[in-house]
Each structure stands twice: as structure tokens, then as C-alpha cells.
Amino acid sequence: MKFTQINGENIYYGFVSGANEVIKQKLELNRINVFPIADGDTGSNLAYTMNAIIENANIENSPKKTLGSIADAALVGARGNSGIIFAQFVNGMYMELEDKDDIEVVDFANSVKKAGEYAYNAISNPVEGTMITVINDWANSLCLLGGTIKDFSELFTHSLKVALKSLSQTPEKLKVLRDANVVDSGAKGFVHFIEGFLNFIKTGEIQNLKILIDKIDFKATNVHVHENFDLNYRYCSEALLQGKDLDIKKIKKEIDNLGDSLILAGNKNKVRIHIHTSKPEELFFKIRNYGNTIFQKVEDMKRQYESIYDRKSEIALVTDSIADLPKELMDKHQIHLLPLNIIIEDTNYFDKVTISSSHFYELMDKLENYPSSSQPTLKEAEKILKELSAHYKFIIVITVSSKMSGTYEVLKKASENLKKDGTSIEVIDSKLNSGGQGLVVLKAAEEIANGKSFDEVIESVKDTREKTDIFVSVPTLKYMLKSGRIGKAQAIAANIVNLKPVVSIDENGDGIIIGKAFSEKGNTRKIEDLIKEIMKKGNIDKYSLVHANRDERVNEFKEYYTKLIGKEPEYIMEISTIVAMNAGIGSVAISVSTK
Template identity: 55%
Template sequence: MNSKHLDSEKLYYAFVSGANRVIKHKNELNRINVFPVADGDTGTNLTFTMQNIIEETQMKGSAKETIGSIADAALTGARGNSGIIFAQFLNGLHLGLDDEKEITLSGFSEAVESAVLYAYKSISNPVEGTIISVMKDWSNSLRLLKDRVTDFSQLFTISLEAATQSLQSTRKQLKVLRDASVVDAGGKGFVCFLEGITNYFLKVEVEETDYVSADVEFKDSGLHSNENTKPSHRYCTEALIKGEQIDLEMLRNNLLDLGESLIVAGSPEKVKIHIHTNHPEILFDRLREFGMIIQQKADDMLRQFETVHSRKHKIALVTDSIADLPKDLMDKHQIHMIPLNLLIGDNSYLDKLTISPSYLYESMDDAKKYPTSSQPTVKAVESYLNSIVPYYESIIVITVSNKMSGTYDTIVNAAKKIKSTGAKIAVIDSMLNSGGQGLVVLKAAEAIEKDVEFTNVIEIINDTIKKTKIFVSVDTLKYMVRSGRIKKYTGLAAKMLNLKPLVSINNTGDGIVIGKALSVKANTKKMQALVREITRTKKIVSYSIVHANAIDRANEYEQIFSPLIGRTPEYITEISSIVAMNAGVGCVAIALTTE
């Protein structure tokens, strides 16, 4: 294709061709991903970014407007270090173009140069030998070529050689790449993008890809097996925020102390943030001050690393965030967690990941509109299960009671598609929540630890469900009223009488009120009587105590029930934000399993 000018149509199809080329190489990009964290997801992250470009971009009247649409789609869909840097590059390219309907060779070169500078500015600590270096070297070649070539076909063909050479140099620039004998995965993704564009100009056709195969994860090659590459910060955290006149530099400086690999990309109206941190909840506390949070992610890089390099078992155990288990027990048994969603005002959060209990409790008391919750999407669950399927012989998922949440149905639907490929997955309704669900998950983890076979683990889980109960002491009914769990007039009557209800879950998974008292002390005595009655006919083999901002009451429960049961609890922990939202601040519960 001989073209001295790049119009909207040519630019659109060239960039779509480039995006498809990246998707084709997804598995290879995952395989060589060793920097900044060897979590094998660069290809996956870039695929998300590219698919959003393909699905959301609109061809506009001018080339600049079309680049603007591409840049906006990339920013919205950007994931991971390389994806967000790439999106920032495209945003810089859009800002660097003039308003002419078509782009000249010289204009394109100058816009790319400004785009590279824009991308550099988004990174708190740019590292040479990565995607940013390849972008810079490619830009330099464009500057040298723009007055020597006759059309865009020549410009991309010749400059691609410079980008490829730059990519090969990345292994010399970074020791971790040299030791692994690979090039930078993000840099290779950018070169793939340029290859797709070049092929479009040479063949005058858009490079196609297979979207089905793009969703298939790779099997680990052992490339990332070095234990020293374990992530120094646990969560790969991302957010997209919207606002008015957001100061990107101020935002960046406000987040620097939270971790590493910080990227702040976008415009004063829409910003994508990426950071590796141990405290995603603090990140989102701060982001609320800058704008409305419209998108978020907090991937557990430690669990990802363990899954690929140091998994303990052949069965993957997965639960949702309603199961209340301390993080140390989750880590000990390498239990995977799928978070539910909370909506507070206009902002959405991931349960147990991106929201602090203090902010939730404050919102429960002060928000005009009471917080709500929702199960994860089928797509999110599919993505999570797909990421672990290649590394385990089978997967067991234990969910919150189906009567309390649509999470069970969502996970069943997500698992159907994955099971059709031959994967061995069981999804089990615990018919419990909170500490009760936690005890069931813990029992399953202990069975898997003993190398019990898949079908036998399922039998143990189902047997444990039948033998597990949870009793919740609710301090006040006002939260249940606000959350819609009980009718307003019932709550008002209870408030007038100062009733302290005792709540449990029946054998079908429905929440029920099993007693009422006029004081916390009387409520505790009722709880004692319930547990004592159980011990008369059955042996309690394990129990847990969970609470919502009520550690003193939880410790009191331990002093009361340890002598009564004859053992200390398996654990004491704060409950899920979603459970707290429904049961209320100050609640405390005991969950127990009998022999």
C-alpha cells in the first residue's frame, strides 16, 4: 500500500491489525514474562487491552479523532504494567497529532516522539530494557526515516527492524532477562503490534486472530522457576478513575509510598493507576479524594506465583470472600479467593481487597444510600478459573449459601464452559456463610493437605456442611433494616424494645432468627445455652469466632466457650465486609462443627 498520508480508515484498520497480532502471541508473551514480576500474565494483560481496542474503538471523521477513540478504549481496557504504558503511549500519540484530517510522515514521527515522552512521564521509576526502551528506539528510527522514505509502508517496514533490534537488546540491559535468556515480554508485545501494522500496509488486509484460542491459557515451561522472583509486594492493583481536572503529578506523588511499579496514565478527566502494593485498601481510600472509581483490580501475585512455581497440592481449593478465614490460614493452605463486589455511593469495591473495614463501617452509619453488594460476573470467574486450570489436576470451589447470594449460580455457569474443555471442577454450595463457611473450607484444605482424592474430599465437604452451624449475636437491627434483610416496622419495634436477636442458618441455607434478648449479656447467655445443649449429645471438633469491629466481645466469647467446648477456637477473625454490612457493626458469631 503506497500512502504518503494516513487517513482515519487506514489508521483504524492498521491498529486493529496490530492488536490482533498481539493477541495471537498471547501465550508466548506469558511464557517469557519475568519482569517486573514473573507471574506469567503479560500476554493476558495485553490481550485484555487489545481486545478492548478492537471492541470499543470507533472510526471517526479524522485520523486524530480515531486515535483518540483508540486511546480511550486502550485506557479503559488496560491491564498490567505494559498494558497501561501502551495506553499512555496512545494517549500521548493522540495529544501529539494536529487536527488535520490526515497524518503526514513527519507529523506521525513527531507525534510518536511526544507519545514516548508522555509514556515515560507516567512511570514513577522507568526501567530501561523494557517496553519503554523499545518505544523510544522505534521513535528515534522514525525521526531518522521520515524525510528519507516515500510512504507509510516503507516507514513501518524499515522502522520495524529498529524496534526488533531494540527488543533483542533488552536482554543485555536487564540481568533478569539475560539470566532467563528471554527478551522483555512487554517490549515483544509492542513489536508484535508494529508487525501487525506493517503486515497491513504490505498486504492491504487486516491480520485476523482466533478469539476462542485467545482465551486459552498456556502451560508453564518452567522458565520462571527461580524462587528469588517471588513478588516483593503482594497485590497487582489497578484502578480507573474519572474526575475533573485531576492533577496527575499530585496523584502520583500521593501514591509513591504505597509500593512499586507505579504508573499513573491518562488525562485530567480519566486516569488509570497501576501499582504493586501490600495495601490495596489504602490505595482506594486515597483515590476517592481524586475522583469516582469506575474500575478496579487487585490480583494476588503471591498466590499466582505459588500456583505456577510452588503449589503444594494437586487439587486447587477456591472459595469466595464471604468465607471468613484469617489470611495466615488461607496462605498456609494456598486457598484461592474470588471476591464479591460492594457498591458504596458511586464507587465499587472488591470485598476483603480494596475496601478498609473502617471506611465500610463509617459508610454504613453515614451514607445516605446504604451500601449494596453483588456477586462476581461470570466473565470474572471464568478468567480466574482459567488462570489456575493448567496447574492443577482438579478444582473444588466452596461458595456461600445459594439462598443468600447468586455467587453459587455464577460460579456454576462459569465452570460449565471450562469443564467442557475437560477440566475437572466441582462447585459446592456450603449452605452457610462467614465463619461456618470458613470451617468447611478449612476442613477441605486439611483433607487436601493429607492428599485425599478428589471424590473423597467432596464427600468430606458435604459431610462437614451437615455438621456445621453458625450462631450470630446481633447488637442492633438497624443495619439489617437498612440492608433490607428485615422489614422496617419489625426493626422499629425491636429498637423500641432494645431487642438483641440471635441469628442462625437452617439446613437449607436460609437465615433465621432463633432467639431474642433484651441485653447483650442475656444474648450471650442464650448463646451459651445453645452450645451447651449441643455438647450434651455431640462432640464439637472445631469452632471459630468472627466479629465486626467487636474484638472485645470476640475475646470474651473465647473465654466463655473454650472451657465449655474443651478447646480453643481454630481462629478469631474480622468478618467479610459484606457479612458485616448485613449483620451490622458490633455483631459477633460462633461457628462450630460436630463429630
């Protein structure tokens, strides 16, 4: 077909055709993915982004308005470096295109040229030999050809040759590509997009309009071995920020010092952020001042790499974020974390990942509506188990008490399909939380490190669970009332007499008030008596101390119990955000496991 002008419908179908072509190439793009991280997901990320365009973009009454719909769909659905760069490219086209019924070759070429600049400027440290190089080479060729060519079919045919040549030269510009003997995966994906767009321009045909992205087969994905991410910035973090009059340059300046691989894409209403950082919680705390974060994603690249190439055992150990165990021990034993969700002012955060306890303390007494929490979704649980099943023979999951959260049931359900496929998975209800759950997880990790079998570790975990207790000193019932853990009448009655309870967990995993006092000293003595009673029955193997912004008091606990028990605690740490939300600022807990 011959096109000297294209309208909104043509733009839409051209993009859909290009998107379909990228989706078809997903596995090959994954296979050759070595930059910026050899994680084999560039094809999947681009395919996800393209599928978002297919599913959510609409034909409008002009090319510009149609591009606006496509740009918004790309921004919301963008995944990974390549997806976000592509989204910014489309946003650039939208912002630079004139709003008229039909556009000619020169209009299209100029908007693409400007869009290339938008995409380039979105990246903090652009690297030549990648998608951005091919975009700019293709854009320059469009501008040169647009001076003499008036037909879109001819324009795309000639400019595609330039894009293919640029793609073939990417290994010359990037050593990691030369070493792997591949071209850049993101750049190749963009060339496939051009090919798909050209196919529509030539034929006017659209097939498989509603292609749905299929689930990634992690076992089939062949990834090149390159450890080329900075261990100082181990968390690949993404956010979608929504607001009014968003200033991309200002946001970029605010978060630029948090890591590397920073990319920002978007417009005044939505901004997509990608960054590799050591502190994802800092990123999400900073951007909350600009608008509402409607999407969050954080991946631990270090743990992903270990799972594929540097496993310490054939048994994967997973726990949820309610288990209070220091990051150093989580790293030492390669323990995988599945965070629960905490909802603050309509934004969903991942406990211990995109929000920290210290940041939460700043907000607790300022919020008009007290936060709420929820278990991980079934999709989140299935994702982590499926990824681990590709690299481990066995998986052990230890959850917060099923009486306190639906996390156990979600993970049990998520494990059912994998068990049908032959994966050995055991999901264990710890019947504990916080530091108590942490001690049970630590025992499992030590047993795995000692070479115990899958069945032996499970038996040891269940035995340790029965020998572990937790006692929490709660200085005020204000937060338990706010979180709904106790009723209003109970809280009023307790506060009248200034009651300071000691909270524990019974053998079924239910929270109970095991002691009551009218002062903090009395509360402390109650816990001391409970620990002494335990010591009469058996020797304490391990104990831990956790607290909610109460350094001075937890140090007093450490001094006292080190003398009483005869050894220092295994660890001292801040409690998880969700535990802090329920127990409140000032809470201190001791957890003990007996031999």
C-alpha cells in the same frame, strides 16, 4: 502506497493493522514472557488491549480526534504492564498532536517522540531493556529520519530496522532476559505493532478487521520459571478511574508508597493504574476520592505461582469471600478466594480484596444510598476454575449457603463445562456463612493436608457441615433493615422494644432468629445457653469468633468460651464486608463444630 500525509482514516487503519499483528503473536509473546513477572500473560494482555482498540475506536474527522478515540479505547481496555504502557504511549501521541486535517512525517515523528516521554514518565521505576527502551529508540529514529524523509512508507521501513535492533539488544540490558535466552516480550509486541502499521502503509489493505481475542489456553501456555516478584507486594492490581480534571501527578504521589511496579496512564478524564501491592484495599480506598473507579482487577501472584510450581496437593480448595477464615490460614493451606461483589456509590468492589471491613465501617453511616451486594459473575467463576483445572487434578469449592446467595448456583454452572472436559470438580453448599463456613473450609484444608482423597475430603466436608452452627449477637436491627434482610414493619416493631436478636442458620441454610433479648447481656446469655446445649450432645472440636469492629466484646467472648470449652478459639477475626453490611457494626458471632 505512498503517503506524504495521513488523515484520521489512515491513522485508524494503521493502528488496527498493527493491533491485528500483535494479536496474531499472542502465544509467542506469552511463551517468552519473563519480565517483570514470569506469568506468561504479556501476549494475552497486549492482545486484549489491541482488541479493545479494534472493537471500540472510531474514525473521526481529523488525525488528532481519531487518536483520541484510539487512546480512550486503549485506556479502557488496557491490561497488564505492557498494555498500560502502550495506552499511555497512545495518549501521549493524542495530547501532543496538532489538530489539523492531515499530518506530515514531521508532525507524526514529533508526537511519537513526546509520547515516548509520556510512557517513560508513567512508570515509577523505568527499567531499560523493555518496551519503553524500544519505544524511545524508535521515536528517536523517527525524529532523525523525519528531517530528510517525507514518505511514511519509507519512514516506517527505515525506523523498523532501528526498532528490531533495539529489540535484539534487550537481553544485553536485562539479566533475566539473558538467563532465559529471550528478548523482552512487551518490546517484541511493540515491534509487531510497528510491522502491522507498516503493512497498511505499504499496501493500504486491512484484513480481519474484527478479530476477536480468543480465550487463553492455560494448559498450552509455557511459562519460564522465575520467581522475580516481591512477595511483600503480592497483589497485581489495576484500576480505571474516571472523573474531571484528574491530576495524574497528584494521584501518583498519593499511591506511590503502596508498592512497586507503579504505572499510571491517561488524561484529565480517565486514568489507568497498575501497581503491585500488599494492600489493594488501600489503593482503591485512596483513589475513590478522585473519581469513580469503573474497573478493578486484582490477581494474587503468590497463589498463582504456587498453583503452577509449588502445589501442596493435587486438590485445589476454593471458597468465596463470605467464609471468614484468616489470611494466615488461607496462605498456609493455599486456599483460593473468589470474592463476591459489593456496590458502593455506583462502584463495584471485590469483597475482602478491594475493600476491607475497616474501610467499610468508615462509610456505612455516611452513605446516602446503602450498599448492595451480588454473587460473582459466571465469567469470574469460570475464570478461576479454568485456571485451576490447568494445574490441579481435583477441585473442591465450598460456598456460602445457597439460601443466602446465588454464588453456589453460579459455581455449579461454571463447573459444568469443565466437568465435560474431564476435570473432577465438586461444588458444595456449606449451608452456612461467615465463621461457620470458615470452619468447614478449614476442615477441608486439614483433610487435604493429611493426604485424604478427593472423595474422602468431600465426605468429611459434608459431615462437618451438619455438625457446625453459628450464633450471631446483633446489637441493632438498623443495618439488617437497610440491607433488606428484614422488613420495615419488623424492624420498627423490634426497635420499639429494643429487641436484640440472636441470629442463626437452620439445617437448610436459611437465616433464622433463634433467640431474643432486650439487652446485650441478655443476648449474650442466650448464646451461652445455646453453646451449653450443644456441649451436652457432644464435644466441641473447633470454634471461631468473628466480629464487626467490636474488639472489646469479642475478647470477652474469648475469655468466657476458653474457660467453658477448655481451649482457645481457632481464630478471631473481623467479618467480611458483606456480612458486616447485613449484620451491622457491633455484631459478634461464635461458630462451633462438634466431633
